[in-house]
Every structure is written in C-alpha cells, then in structure tokens.
Amino acid sequence: MKIEEMNRENEMIYSGHSACPGCGAALAVRFLTKTLGPNLAIALTASCWSIIAGVPPLTALKCPILHCPFPSAGSVGSGLRRGLNAKGMLDTTVVVLAGDGGTFDIGLQALSGAAQRNEDYIFVCYDNEAYMNTGMQTSSATPFGARTNTAPYPLFKEGQKKDIVQIMAAHSIPYAATATVAFPEDMENKFKFAKELKGFRFIHILSPCPPGWGTESSDTIELSRLAVSSGAFPLFEVKYGMEWRMTTPLEDKRTPLGDYLGIQRRFKDIDSERLKILQEEVNYEWELLQDKVRRSEILK
Amino acid sequence: MPPVMINQDKGYSFGNEPISVNKTGEWRFLTPKKIKKLSPCSQGCLLDGEIPDWMEAVKKEEWAEAWNIMKRNNPFPALTGYVCFHPCSENCNRGQLDQELDIQAVEKKIGLWRLNNYKHETEPCSFKGRVAVVGSGPAGLSCAFYLTEAGYEVTVYEKSDLIGGMLALGIPEYRLPRKVLEQELQLLKNKGIIFITNSALGSDYSLADLYSKYDQVFVATGAWVARKALIPGEENKGVWNALELLSAYNRSKIPDLKNPVVVVGGGNAAVDSARSALRLPGVNQVSLVYRRGRIEMPADQSEVEAAEKEGVELIFNATPRKIETDQNQLSEIIFDYSKTNLNGLIIDCNKSFKKECKTVIMAVGQNADLSVLGLLDEAKTFIAGGDMISGPATVADAIRAGRIAAETIKSFLEGLPGPLDDPKEEVPILFEELNLAARLNMQPLKKQVDPVSEAGRCLGCGTCNSCGICYLFCPDLAVDNVGGRYEFNLDYCKGCGICVKECPARALVMEGGSE
Missing domain, CATH: 3.30.70.20 (Alpha-Beta Plaits)
Known part of the structure; x- marks a missing residue:
C-alpha cells in the first residue's frame, strides 16, 4: 500500500458508523470494500454489520447494500447476481457479507446450496465467534472453553468450533481462504485473487470483538496476530477443494495458545485441563492442515 | 435531506x-x-540532533525541510558529516535487527545538498544589534550563524590568516576536504557575517576595545597551546608538536620530516598527525606510542583503526623518558613501561625500551591561552565557550557550545530568560519497546549505499515518521x-x-x- 493512496477518498467506508470502538469487523469490511470496490454490490444478512451499515437514509458504505433475512444470505446473493446479470451488469462484483451466525448456523443451508450450485459471487464471513450483535450468545463458531451469555459461569461452551473452511472446501468451490485483520496485505491479496475468479468464492475472516471477547479495544490487532501465530487461526487458501496452501511463512515455533487466550476475559478462569484440550485440538488441526498442504504439493 | x-x-x-x-x-x-520521545541516536548525538525527524524528511526527499530541522541543532551538517565521530550510530536500535543506520552519510548528504543549493544566495538581514565573536573555529562560526539567524550583525575576529580554526588548521584535508569548508564559509559570508583575519585578541585589540564597539562578545579562541611532556630532549631540533605539524601540513607547506617518525600521545591530534606524517614524502615508518591501553585512548576508535590500516604501528603502555640526540640529529627515544590502575598511571622504570627515531611528534594535549583575555575585571560580562572552556574536544561539542552561546547572548541582549540547561531524558526508547510486528512484512535490510534508501531504514524510535x-x-x-x-x-x-x-x-x- 503506497502512502499517497492511503487517504479517505480512496476508501469505500464512511467515518461515523456505529461499530464499537476497536471493532475488527469494521476494519475487515474496510479492507474488503477498498480491495473489491468501487463497482461492488453487497448482500448483507442479519449481523453486527446490519447495525454498523447505518439506518436509512444514512449509510456507512459507498456501495449499494441489500439487507436480507438471517437464513437467506446464500440465496439472496444468488438472486442478486442473477438479477445483475439480467440487467447486463456483469462486471459488478457481488459480495455476500455474513457474520458467523449467518454462516455457520442459521445461514448454512442456503450457503451450502449456493456453493453446490457454484453461484458466481464472493461469500465473506466475518467471524467474531458468537452472536455478538444480539448479546453474545454461543454460536457454533465459538471455540471450546469460551464463556458466553448462554454459557455463563460456571458453564462454558462445549464442543469444538465448526471447521467452516473445510466444509466449504468439501463443496469443491473454486476458492476458499482464511484471512484476518492483522494481515491486511494478505487479506488484500486473497480478495484480489478471488475477484478474478468465477464461481463461488468463500473467505473466512477472523475479526476480534472487544466487548464480546472481553478484551481491551486496543488489543484487536494484537489478538488477531496472536491467533495466527499460535496456530488457532492459520492463514491458508484452498483452490477447488484440493490445492491447500499456507499463505504466511511458517514459523518454526508457534506461540503458546495461553498467550492468545490469556488476554480474553471469556477465557478468564479456564483451567489447565481445558487449556490442554484446546491446545491439543489446535495442534491436531494444525497437523491435519499441514498434512493437506503437503499432499497438495505432492499432487502438483 | x-x-x-x-x-x-x-x-x-x-x-x-x-x-x-x-x-x-x-x-x-x-x-x-x-x-515525541527520546531516540537512542538523539541521546548519543553530541548536538542533541533531532535525527529521526530529518531522517523522515530525507526519506521523502524533502531536502529543504531536512535542512530546516537540521539547522535547529547543527548549522554545519556538511562539516559534521565529514568529521563527527557519529556516536549516534553506535546507539541505533536498528543495529539489533540487522545493522545500524549510517546516520553520518545521510547527514553529509543534507550538508552537501545545502552547499549546492544555497550557494549564491545572499540572505537579507535587518540588524538588532552588533556582536563580536573572537575566534573562527567551529564554536565561533556556529555562534555567528545562530546570531545572524536571530538578526544580529556579527563580526568574527581571527588571529590567523585562515578562517576555520581547527577545521582549517587542525583537521587534515583527507578528513575534511578544503572545498567543503570553503563553501561553508562562503555561505556564512553570504549571510552577512564579517570576517577580520590576522587580528589577535590581546596584541591587536583588547576586550575593552570590543566592548566599545559591540553590544556583546563571544570568546572562543580554542586550545592551541601545546602541553609539554617535561622530558629531557623535548626542545631539541627534530621534535615537533602536533598542532605545529598539522598547521604546516594543512597550509601545504610540506614539513621536512625524517624517517622514522614516533608520535607520542593517544588523542585525535596524535592520530591525525601520525596519519598526516605517513602521507609526507620520504616517510614510511610511523609509530604511535600511548602511555595507556588501547581502549583508554581518547581518540576515536574508527580513526585509530584507519591509522592501523594505513600502516601506523601502534604501541601501548609506554611513557617517554628521554629523547636522545646524536650529532645534532635525533637518534632514539627511551620509553618506560606504564599502565593505569585505580591509583592512576604506574610507571615501571625497570622495564624500558628504546625506539629508533629521527623525528618525534609530541601530541600530549593542548591548553587554552587565557592570557589573551587581559585583566578580566576591566571587561564587562562576556561569554566564552568551545575548546577554550572545555579543553580539547570534538567539532560537534564546539558547535554545540557556539549554539548555546548564541542563545545566551540573545537572551542577554533581549532581556529574556537564558536557555535552560534542561537535562536530557535519561532513558531512550529501547529496541524491545518498538512494535516491529506492526511494520508489515518488514524484512531485515543491510546498509544501503543511497542516503535516501538508508533514511528509509530508520525505525523512527519515539518520533512519528x-x-x-x-x-x-x-x-x-x-x-x-x-x-x-x-x-x-x-x-x-x-x-x-x-x-x-x-x-x-x-x-x-x-x-x-x-x-
């Protein structure tokens, strides 16, 4: 990113939106719209961003937004794409923006259907790991051991986080990738790559949520960075469900998961046993991923 | 709506x-x-330079801006770019990542830019008062610069026929090209500073004379009186003192030195005269003898290394006892073993050795000649600075003294409170405090040849860049x-x-x- 290009006029987002201070999702959409815009149409399912985008006649984005019901993100995106195609607006990029609830839980059937039909748009899930907008209820994206408002003390979320990219990769879509706000260049590259492709593209963005995770608002980038360096949220991409590739240079040593969890109040009194289970899960997923990456390299 | x-x-x-x-x-x-927090380079800088600020300007190639920031602390970046010992770079935090910045190269580039771009400009000035500066060394020139900037008419008196003091006579040309000094002096003349050469305080005029003509006086006559080692044979023919030799060398009057040459002393004057001697025709064997160990040498280590590389033989822990003469010509010099301990210098006369020589250069320190001031009680308050007060020090120290003197004179004349002697913040930003993770994709990068790319490596510790x-x-x-x-x-x-x-x-x- 060149310093001269970095100014308000080149952004697709307006100041004054109603995201919480330190919101990772606001930042993620800022990067998204800047890379994919300006010829961009967004279908927005119920999520934090429904609020951040503003109450008409005000809008936080410089591109059209189509608000849609919670379970329908995948289908509305398909309709929007076909509608635009029918009007001859073939070069408009369609993005479906959904939170983790609208992707992992409520929106999964429409998402799966659209992916199976290989609809031509980019599905972006910004994942803050719970239903943050409605008051921090557990979703299937919430990691094991975290405390939410539907799993208050002494409870915690049982069962592991759904591996959504693997689900999407299993649909053999042209492109699926993970990204996070601490690595804007990596995110930009993935959006640019996705924009050039046809068919269903899926990008999973980890966006830390200061009120929901119980962190300082200034820690957003640090958390996102720690999630990557600890291996809890590896950055990678999958092409056609087969070619798995890591997009960050592999560090020899991953940082301990405790560093990442330690600054989040939702993991405040996690005991050593749960921490161990979580660490083992992360290690296992990491090995699994590395295995896929290695096998893809052999297939090449 | x-x-x-x-x-x-x-x-x-x-x-x-x-x-x-x-x-x-x-x-x-x-x-x-x-x-703005203190950066390690600024902490190291003898002139309190705002290094990260002008680094940023250079990075953007805003040379005029860089010069404006630079002149707040250092009016002669070209001179310091050549002769300063850059303690700034030693502190550089980037050294812990890959390699410290070559700050001096960037400074020199700013200085040369200024010399080339301000050449023919005569800056108009309206005078608030008249100030005399005695001595045209770095302290005097820097004081004259800042006073002229502040709107005073400055007259600089110089005893010798050359302007520049140590810069012209003490520092050999291989360290500071004469052309750079001449250009720098021309800029000062363009600014409206009057230079009067061949006019010595004490003999040609007195302080009282100056007070009859000027509002304030700055005395910076430097330290030019060679100290004596007080050993037998020191007055013999063939024994030079370092400043005598360096002045002759710098005036291109080639002194007649006979091979082999022994330099006694461990300061910059000693190293400069050893290196200069080696450049003279007919001299190929130069030894530098210092009474303490290598790390105790007051000379800059990079200069010592350069001398060693050029072939100067370095001898440590030896104090001269006697210089022997044979048939009206120096024959040898006798040294005793010496070393420092907690009580001072210990000389062991039982462990001595002889060194053959035909020329001896004594560089055992200089003093200021305070007699030029005359009877002090006759004069009003005057301000003095530079080597005259601090003893032999660096060019940068003298420039700083000149700057502080100019501020003091200005506040005297304008009735303002004087410059505060505010101590620097103790602790600069440490390498560990910097958040390098945020500098995305930052790859270690070794020293760059181009000063602009080199400035781009600056991490800007404590300063927004x-x-x-x-x-x-x-x-x-x-x-x-x-x-x-x-x-x-x-x-x-x-x-x-x-x-x-x-x-x-x-x-x-x-x-x-x-x-």
Whole structure:
C-alpha cells in the first residue's frame, strides 16, 4: 500500500458508523470494500454489520447494500447476481457479507446450496465467534472453553468450533481462504485473487470483538496476530477443494495458545485441563492442515 | 435531506447519505495524541540532533525541510558529516535487527545538498544589534550563524590568516576536504557575517576595545597551546608538536620530516598527525606510542583503526623518558613501561625500551591561552565557550557550545530568560519497546549505499515518521492523510487505542480521562 493512496477518498467506508470502538469487523469490511470496490454490490444478512451499515437514509458504505433475512444470505446473493446479470451488469462484483451466525448456523443451508450450485459471487464471513450483535450468545463458531451469555459461569461452551473452511472446501468451490485483520496485505491479496475468479468464492475472516471477547479495544490487532501465530487461526487458501496452501511463512515455533487466550476475559478462569484440550485440538488441526498442504504439493 | 432521492441515472435510490453526520468522536473518553520521545541516536548525538525527524524528511526527499530541522541543532551538517565521530550510530536500535543506520552519510548528504543549493544566495538581514565573536573555529562560526539567524550583525575576529580554526588548521584535508569548508564559509559570508583575519585578541585589540564597539562578545579562541611532556630532549631540533605539524601540513607547506617518525600521545591530534606524517614524502615508518591501553585512548576508535590500516604501528603502555640526540640529529627515544590502575598511571622504570627515531611528534594535549583575555575585571560580562572552556574536544561539542552561546547572548541582549540547561531524558526508547510486528512484512535490510534508501531504514524510535500504521488499522477511518503526514480526526475517533498500541515507533499515547 503506497502512502499517497492511503487517504479517505480512496476508501469505500464512511467515518461515523456505529461499530464499537476497536471493532475488527469494521476494519475487515474496510479492507474488503477498498480491495473489491468501487463497482461492488453487497448482500448483507442479519449481523453486527446490519447495525454498523447505518439506518436509512444514512449509510456507512459507498456501495449499494441489500439487507436480507438471517437464513437467506446464500440465496439472496444468488438472486442478486442473477438479477445483475439480467440487467447486463456483469462486471459488478457481488459480495455476500455474513457474520458467523449467518454462516455457520442459521445461514448454512442456503450457503451450502449456493456453493453446490457454484453461484458466481464472493461469500465473506466475518467471524467474531458468537452472536455478538444480539448479546453474545454461543454460536457454533465459538471455540471450546469460551464463556458466553448462554454459557455463563460456571458453564462454558462445549464442543469444538465448526471447521467452516473445510466444509466449504468439501463443496469443491473454486476458492476458499482464511484471512484476518492483522494481515491486511494478505487479506488484500486473497480478495484480489478471488475477484478474478468465477464461481463461488468463500473467505473466512477472523475479526476480534472487544466487548464480546472481553478484551481491551486496543488489543484487536494484537489478538488477531496472536491467533495466527499460535496456530488457532492459520492463514491458508484452498483452490477447488484440493490445492491447500499456507499463505504466511511458517514459523518454526508457534506461540503458546495461553498467550492468545490469556488476554480474553471469556477465557478468564479456564483451567489447565481445558487449556490442554484446546491446545491439543489446535495442534491436531494444525497437523491435519499441514498434512493437506503437503499432499497438495505432492499432487502438483 | 429527502428520505427517498430520485437519481435520474439509476432510477430510485434510497439511503445513500453518508453516515458521517454521526460524530462518533463523542463516544471517546481517551484521546490518542502524537508525542515525541527520546531516540537512542538523539541521546548519543553530541548536538542533541533531532535525527529521526530529518531522517523522515530525507526519506521523502524533502531536502529543504531536512535542512530546516537540521539547522535547529547543527548549522554545519556538511562539516559534521565529514568529521563527527557519529556516536549516534553506535546507539541505533536498528543495529539489533540487522545493522545500524549510517546516520553520518545521510547527514553529509543534507550538508552537501545545502552547499549546492544555497550557494549564491545572499540572505537579507535587518540588524538588532552588533556582536563580536573572537575566534573562527567551529564554536565561533556556529555562534555567528545562530546570531545572524536571530538578526544580529556579527563580526568574527581571527588571529590567523585562515578562517576555520581547527577545521582549517587542525583537521587534515583527507578528513575534511578544503572545498567543503570553503563553501561553508562562503555561505556564512553570504549571510552577512564579517570576517577580520590576522587580528589577535590581546596584541591587536583588547576586550575593552570590543566592548566599545559591540553590544556583546563571544570568546572562543580554542586550545592551541601545546602541553609539554617535561622530558629531557623535548626542545631539541627534530621534535615537533602536533598542532605545529598539522598547521604546516594543512597550509601545504610540506614539513621536512625524517624517517622514522614516533608520535607520542593517544588523542585525535596524535592520530591525525601520525596519519598526516605517513602521507609526507620520504616517510614510511610511523609509530604511535600511548602511555595507556588501547581502549583508554581518547581518540576515536574508527580513526585509530584507519591509522592501523594505513600502516601506523601502534604501541601501548609506554611513557617517554628521554629523547636522545646524536650529532645534532635525533637518534632514539627511551620509553618506560606504564599502565593505569585505580591509583592512576604506574610507571615501571625497570622495564624500558628504546625506539629508533629521527623525528618525534609530541601530541600530549593542548591548553587554552587565557592570557589573551587581559585583566578580566576591566571587561564587562562576556561569554566564552568551545575548546577554550572545555579543553580539547570534538567539532560537534564546539558547535554545540557556539549554539548555546548564541542563545545566551540573545537572551542577554533581549532581556529574556537564558536557555535552560534542561537535562536530557535519561532513558531512550529501547529496541524491545518498538512494535516491529506492526511494520508489515518488514524484512531485515543491510546498509544501503543511497542516503535516501538508508533514511528509509530508520525505525523512527519515539518520533512519528509517517509510516501510516495508525491510518491502516483505524476501524473508524479517523486518521487523515494530510500531505503524507497523519493527523487524528477527532470528530470520529472513538478512542479505541489501536493506533497507540500498534504504533511501531511508540510515538503515540492515550491521554485524558482516567479509567
């Protein structure tokens, strides 16, 4: 990113939106719209961003937004794409923006259907790991051991986080990738790559949520960075469900998961046993991923 | 604003008013603020230079801006670019990442830019008062520069026929090209400074004479009286003192030195005369003898290394006892073993050795000649500085003394409070404090040849160097890019503090409101 290009006029987002201070999702959409815009149409399912985008006649984005019901993100995106195609607006990029609830839980059937039909748009899930907008209820994206408002003390979320990219990769879509706000260049590259492709593209963005995770608002980038360096949220991409590739240079040593969890109040009194289970899960997923990456390299 | 707007091209469109009417800055209870902390290079700098600031200007190739920042502390970057011992680079935090910055190369580039771009300019000035400066060494020149900038008419008196003091007579040409000095002096003349040469304080005029003509006087006559080692044979023919030799060398009057040459002393004058002697015709064997160990040498280590590389033989822990003469010509010099311990220098006369020599250069220190001042009680208050007060020191120290003298004189004449002797902050920004993780994709990068790329390696410890990380990571777009520099837009800043946390240079703080 060149310093001269970095100014308000080149952004697709307006100041004054109603995201919480330190919101990772606001930042993620800022990067998204800047890379994919300006010829961009967004279908927005119920999520934090429904609020951040503003109450008409005000809008936080410089591109059209189509608000849609919670379970329908995948289908509305398909309709929007076909509608635009029918009007001859073939070069408009369609993005479906959904939170983790609208992707992992409520929106999964429409998402799966659209992916199976290989609809031509980019599905972006910004994942803050719970239903943050409605008051921090557990979703299937919430990691094991975290405390939410539907799993208050002494409870915690049982069962592991759904591996959504693997689900999407299993649909053999042209492109699926993970990204996070601490690595804007990596995110930009993935959006640019996705924009050039046809068919269903899926990008999973980890966006830390200061009120929901119980962190300082200034820690957003640090958390996102720690999630990557600890291996809890590896950055990678999958092409056609087969070619798995890591997009960050592999560090020899991953940082301990405790560093990442330690600054989040939702993991405040996690005991050593749960921490161990979580660490083992992360290690296992990491090995699994590395295995896929290695096998893809052999297939090449 | 109508809730539904009719757009002729698109048909109906609804709700495309920017949300910027929401001034989300009202949510804020902590405010980010740009600050400036001490960088290790500035801490090391003898002139308190604002190094990260002019590095940033050089990075953007804003040379005029770089010079404006530079002259606040150092009016002669070309001179220091050649002769300063750059203690700044030794402290550089980047050294812990890959390699420290070559700060001096960038400084020199700014100096040369200035010499080339201010050449023919005669700056108009209106005079607030008249000040005399005695001595045209670095301290006198720097004082004259700052007083002229402040609007005073300055006359510089010089005893010798050459302007520049140590710069012209003490520092050999291989360290400071004469052309650079001449250009620098020409710029000062263009500024309206009057130089009077061949006029010595004490013999040609007295302080009282100056007070009858000028409002204030700055005396910086330097330290030119060679100290004596007080050993037998020191007055013999063939024994030179270092300054005598260096002045002759610098006036291109080639002194007649006979091979082999022994230099006694461990300061910069000793190293300079050893290196100069080696450059004279017929001299190929030069030894430098110092009474203490190598690390105790007051000379700059890089100069010592250069001398060693050129073939100067270095002998340590030896104190001269006697210089022997044979048939009206020096024959040898006798040294005793010596070393320092807690009580001072211990000389062991039983362990002595002889060194054959036909020339001896004594460089055992210089003193200031205070007799030129005359009877002090006759004169009014005057200000003195430079080597005259501090004893032999560096060019940078003298420039700093001149700057402080100029500030003091200005406050004297204008009835303002004098410059405060504010001690520097103790602890500069440490390498560990910098947030290098935020400098995305930062690869280690070794020293660059081009000064502009070299300036681009500056991490800007403690000073905003417009890296743009605060802009990049602001979720609220509350950082404005104003001509390449970043300013907070407090109408929208929610005070999340991401910018402060992520600032690589640690040049931001959150302030206001307690938690």
